[in-house]
Amino acid sequence: AQSVSQHNHHVILSEAASLELGCNYSYGGTVNLFWYVQYPGQHLQLLLKYFSGDPLVKGIKGFEAEFIKSKFSFNLRKPSVQWSDTAEYFCAVNARSGGYQKVTFGTGTKLQVIP
Amino acid sequence: NAGVTQTPKFRVLKTGQSMTLLCAQDMNHEYMYWYRQDPGMGLRLIHYSVGEGTTAKGEVPDGYNVSRLKKQNFLLGLESAAPSQTSVYFCASSPRAVPNYNEQFFGPGTRLTVL
Numbered sequence: 001a002q003s004v005s006q007h008n009h010h011v012i013l014s015e016a017a018s019l020e021l022g023c024n025y026s027y028g029g030t031v032n033l034f035w036y037v038q039y040p041g042q043h044l045q046l047l048l049k050y051f052s053g054d055p056l057v058k059g060i061k062g063f064e065a066e067f068i069k070s071k072f073s074f075n076l077r078k079p080s081v082q083w084s085d086t087a088e089y090f091c092a093v094n095a096r097s098g099g100y101q102k103v104t105f106g107t108g109t110k111l112q113v114i115p
Numbered sequence: 116n117a118g119v120t121q122t123p124k125f126r127v128l129k130t131g132q133s134m135t136l137l138c139a140q141d142m143n144h145e146y147m148y149w150y151r152q153d154p155g156m157g158l159r160l161i162h163y164s165v166g167e168g169t170t171a172k173g174e175v176p177d178g179y180n181v182s183r184l185k186k187q188n189f190l191l192g193l194e195s196a197a198p199s200q201t202s203v204y205f206c207a208s209s210p211r212a213v214p215n216y217n218e219q220f221f222g223p224g225t226r227l228t229v230l
Binding site for chain 1: 150155156157158159205207218219220221222223224
């Protein structure tokens with residue numbers, strides 16, 4: 001069964017600091033990878049996604065993520081965070097093996113950006 | 116388009132009471148899902164549906180029932196509420212994707228408290 005690990009549960013950064021949130025998954029086959037963001041009091045929204053092709057994926061609001069197949073990782077990065085990036089971030093994996101597959105979510109990383 | 120909507124937004128129940136949460140989507144999506152979100156546990160799939168008239172169990176189905184009588188609606192029922200079901204419930208939908216990308220669109224959530 002597929003699983004997703006987000007090792008950082010709570011990250012606190014000052015504005016303008018660089019961000020990297022880790023995401024590792026366990027599945028040996030072809031995967032689709034997602035990062036979702038949940039701003040305080042709101043629902044989850046898609047930040048970026050990887051299906052195939054260029055392993056460096058750019059999303060909204062200056063976020064990017066790199067798929068490293070050999071490391072089973074899909075880390076999220078942003079060079080300079082803003083106070084408005086304070087939110088909870090979820091990594092998700094969909095294993096592609098034919099038919100319907102469910103998406104597995106990580107436990108989330110809470111990011112707090114201090115002005 | 117309203118996207119994915121959920122009613123009610125908040126509810127307080129007493130142990131043993133029953134209730135139904137309604138999810139509606141206007142994007143003509145085939146797949147619909149119910150998740151619960153608990154602190155430190157991310158999103159856990161309760162039930163899902165791959166089309167009108169079909170439902171299937173997710174990771175944590177016990178104590179819940181679902182129905183998908185119409186394509187646009189997915190109902191989640193609690194037959195006899197327990198304090199352990201205090202949570203935030205999110206509904207999501209996704210189109211029938213080829214190949215199975217499973218990008219999900221989330222509703223605003225229902226905060227349920229069981230006393």
